[in-house]
Amino acid sequence: MAMKRFILTKRVFQNTSYSRSHTRYETFHRRLEGCQIKGGVVMKFFTAASIIALSVAAALPPAAVAADKPVVGLVMKSLANDFFKNMLEGAEAHEKKRGDYELKAIGMQNETDFESQLNGVENFITQGVDAIVIAPADSRAMVTPLKKAMDAGITVVNFDVSLDEQAKKDAGIDLAFVGPDNRGGAKMVGEALAKSLGAGGKVVILEGNPGADNAAQRKLGFEDAIAEGKLDLLDSRTAHWETEEANSVFSTMLTAHPDIQGVMAANDSMAIGVIKALDVAGRSDIKVVGFDNVPAVAPLVKDGKLLATVDQFGSQMAADAIDKALEVVAGGPKLEGWVKTNIELVTKDNVK
Template sequence: MKNNRKLSLRTVSSAVALLALSACGQEGDGASSATGGKAKGAGKNGEPTVCLVMKSLGNEYFQAMQKGAEAHVAKRGDLKLKASGIQNETDIDGQVAAINGCITDQVDALVVAPADSRALVAPLGRAVKAGIKVINIDVKLDDGALGSAGLDIPFVGPDNTEGARLSGEVLGEELGKGAKVVILEGNPGAANAQQRKAGFEAAAKASGLTVVDSKTAHWETDEAYTVMSNWLTKHPDIKGVLASNDSMALGAIKAIQAKQSKIKIASFDNIEAIRPYVKEGTVLATLDQYGAEQAANGIDEAMKAIKGEDLQTWVKTKIKVVTAEDLG
């Protein structure tokens, strides 16, 4: 009986020792992080982990962004990617939850396209405090909110104001001076929504267009359909629409077709679903901002940050106006 008890104690002691060694091995797995010590999210081969938090994956633009990011990571082969999105464009709580999940997972870097330029600053501040490198893509975080929080987060993305101006000028050239137009705005809390509205207003002014109304449809197709339907009743002499993204342009098109109207549209994003309307002339222009490349560039900047390299304040990504001529 005594021999059995000694054997049992030795077995327990050995198991405890093995568990301790195993725990030490896990803690030591991975390369050094930019904050010193070990890379928090490193996998078996020591690759750092990068979280990509996007906006609505119901939007074709962000679906393409995710695919592009995954292809880029596969090509690089030196990191792990955790990609996520939200249910709809106004699901700010969903983005906060995703960011908190990245913090809990102790990832090495976080690349985020914020749904709101101010509301996401606080959770991103928590990520920075946790030693996570943060890169902002697509929608610029509010400079005032960043300053108040004592944060310096690099931005990788396009000049939204210039892009909207270029797209809007195509509509202006077609409609001519005095034509009445409306603007479909994005989320009021998103910097790119404000910037695109400013760009469209600049294009309207330069072309002599008259903006008779401007309202948000929160980037959403169904809401844009409702807004546009109301405008067609309120302003029956509208000649053009300046849509801050293609998803809202699709909603406007549906309302326009229901009225058998010949209203023309200038838009933003160049998603696959808008291209048939560009080809047949309802949409005169859309603006390609290369979302997949934005994500890839953001991931590259995150990897530089993890390695302790200096980053640019703004990595300006390319834009291109797309018309029927470009689509053949």
């Protein structure tokens, strides 16, 4: 009986619908090390859930096993952020529309809950998913667990936030990036603010997480716009992408620099926090720009409280990355370089 189960498990992992069958089989084989065969049953110190899962797999006929869909693990950042809520909704709609893969999605509780992403990737490796599609919260820290996933034969697609190039080089991995030009987008919205203020305008920057590549790129884009527009940068601090922290950080900035004329927020969540602080302070003369075009800012753009933002089409971003991952899983070519996705400036003239 034990041998029968082992052979069937090998057949599962050699199903032609999976491009990395051999690696998955070898990984599972290593997990069987230390097993004892007693009374015709494979015994190991697995959890009860693992034993049940193995028994269910063994009970399936070959035809049912062959019909299994590839599994995609989606790893996002904070689901408290509307951008990633919309991303999740888009991914779930995409799974339903395609119908040929299974989606397992996780997100962080907040923007600094890095441990959730680390644990999520580890769990996906243990589960033996076919692909991991990830928007990393920390561009350096996530390289090591993702290398482990790649070594296990899992297709990895990095989207939205690029992994750190030096960290990838140090780890010996070559992984493409599917995502927008964050620096270009920040410069674009920063130029809109510079045009509105004119040379000499006094501005501050609210940055994203220091360890995230998109935060660094957006800050650079803002600085490009400041230099070209001859603006005066009074202060630049992180608010970790969070609305309430941005509210607090900006309130401190405003106290220190009551002559602020413009604010460059690296995402819309922080821009909303700034606008709340301005409402409390009774300041309607300070102009604010953001990034992401989450649904919550549409009325703010229409009312003029938010001068502009950048749409990077977040609801479609994960779906596009999943498509690319499934192409590789099915035997398509490996992704290379930077696969750019679209961005668009959103102002009162084109907001929906």
